[in-house]
Amino acid sequence: GSIGGSESNDEGSIGGSESNDEGSIGGSESNDKGSIGGSESNDEGSIGVTLDSQETIMGDHILVATGRVPNVEHMGLDAIGVQIDGDTGGIRVDRHLKTSVKGVFAAGDCTGDRQFTHYAGYQGSIAARNVLLPLDDPGVLPDVPSTTFTQPEVASFGMTEAAAVEEHGEKKVSVSFRPLSQIDRAVCEGTDQHGFVKIVHHAKSKQILGATVVAPAAGEMIAELAVAKDAGRSFGKLATVMHSYPSYSIALQQMAAEVYYDGLKKNKFLYDLLKAIGL
Incomplete structure (x- = not known):
């Protein structure tokens, strides 16, 4: 069309x-x-x-x-037996970036995977290390943060709410949401009219499943959540990680605190006591 x-x-x-x-x-x-x-x-x-x-x-x-289509034609790949993925049109690789031919590796956009500069650079370095050194490091990652540098920025990684519900079930998925109008830095700078922070996490373990941030500093905020997920740190644990005020990212600590205190509701006495003394 x-x-x-x-x-x-x-x-x-x-x-x-x-x-x-x-x-x-x-x-x-x-x-x-x-x-x-x-x-x-x-x-x-x-x-x-x-x-x-x-x-x-x-x-x-x-x-x-x-979007773009991998340019892998007229390279003689079929002559040496390198397979092309029928779905993506890119060179088929395993998680270590090895192709179907021993000693031949592929990285970046030509594989048909997610087309981001930072991801292609990462894969290129991993492929080079696996070729030159006795290493077998993974080059294909399950979660790759992405940022569209508009005003405000739009950043995301991991699962959307719909994808998480489809995989884990509605009762096992929780969502934390905060509009920019509730983030002090955005209010001070007058950028609070459009944007939000949305974090999808497991209802019981609080493990982060994915996130979407629409804010002036979305690209920086999404990186913290990606690190927390990769380290296996639950979302509620971010409540104890000190953030400077009034940064945009302190919203993550505040949202995590809400999740942490929500978990304390199971102990009604402790929850009511902390609430009564303002903690």
Whole structure:
């Protein structure tokens, strides 16, 4: 499918789109997978996009983010027996970045795994170490933090709430949520209108399963949660890790404290006592 009447060639590039005198983008066609139906602009310069569902969404720009496909053709890989993953289109590797041919390793975007600069760099160093040294370190990781550097930033890692519920069951999954309007730093800087911190954790063990942060410092905040998960530290334990005030990340300590005290409700006497004395 294309946007605004543009045509794609055999190489997957987007051809020339047509605009009218007002700078609008013309109608487009959808494929079997469904696509954006068409768009137009009004006198104020905003763009309206009509979806296949006939819903119209207004905005200032259209961002085409269709992803990338590994470029592994015409390299002679099939001649030496290197297998290509049919689902991702990338070179098939095991968790140590070994291909189907002994002595041949692959790392980064060409494997069809998650396409992030930091992940590709990590895999490249692991592959080099495994090739040159008697090591067998893992290069394919289950959780890779990602950040979209918009304003505010959008960062995430691990499972979403829906994925966690599907794998563990609804009763075994808990969610901690705090909007930026409840984070003092955001209020002070006037960035509290849009954003939140959402942490998905196991209801009983409090082990972190995943997180999403929409905030000016989301990229930094998500790293702390990723470290805690990798170290096997439960979310409630972050309540005892001192954070500076008024940083954005102190919200993680405050949210963890809520989870910690929620666990104390099983001991009603202790919980009521701590609450009575303000602790």
